[in-house]
Amino acid sequence: GVSGSCTTQTCWLQLPEFREVGTYLKERYHKALKVDLLQGVGNSAASRGAIAETFSSISKKELVHLEDSPxxxxxxxxxxxxxxxxxxxxxxxxxxxxxxxxxxxxxxxxxxxxxxxxxxxxxxxxxxx
The missing domain is CATH 3.30.2460.20 (Wnt (Wingless and Int-1), C-terminal domain)
Structure with missing residues (x-):
């Protein structure tokens, strides 16, 4: 007979409504951080370390931009x-x-x-x- 325990588990992944995604992105867009990268920064270990330190303080969920929007x-x-x-x-x-x-x-x-x-x-x- 059939036992009461499950041997397989099915997970359904579903995207949120389009409007919900748009609203989320719009909020992130308005809170985006402007990042200034120095011109002429070389590929030295010190330069790479400074850049890595700058980006490590930014959450993966935040948007960043280099120039202001028109x-x-x-x-x-x-x-x-x-x-x-x-x-x-x-x-x-x-x-x-x-x-x-x-x-x-x-x-x-x-x-x-x-x-x-x-x-x-x-x-x-x-x-x-």
């Missing part, structure tokens, strides 16, 4: 950034998620811009017979 609100043709001024945002619609309904505030308000609402009436021929 201002995504402003146009920067060199970096291929369009900025947010003049961009369209979604505000109304039955099928819009809560995230999409906040797009105007995020796109404009976070960059110190005001939302300008435009309405247009479009007339088109539908080739009815």
């Amino acid at each position: 201002d995504y609100c402003l146009e920067n043709k060199t970096l291929g950034l369009l900025g947010t001024e003049g961009r369209e945002c979604l505000k109304r619609g039955k099928a819009l998620s809560k995230w999409e309904k906040r797009s105007c505030r995020r796109l404009c308000g976070d960059c110190g811009l005001a939302v300008e609402e435009r309405r247009a009436e479009m007339v088109s021929s539908c080739n009815c017979k």
Whole structure:
């Protein structure tokens, strides 16, 4: 017969929801540490030791960066950034998620811009017979 003890154990690994991963990464991004590496630091034992000491104080869960992020609100043709001024945002619609309904505030308000609402009436021929 079947005994009450288990001979095998099954573990199911499952990824968290995408939004949860995004929120976690966004929090880490905003708390990221800027690391300054000295130009011309050689490959001497002393240099390697100083670099290792710097990085050993940083947790493996923390994000680090060498340069500050650009201002995504402003146009920067060199970096291929369009900025947010003049961009369209979604505000109304039955099928819009809560995230999409906040797009105007995020796109404009976070960059110190005001939302300008435009309405247009479009007339088109539908080739009815």
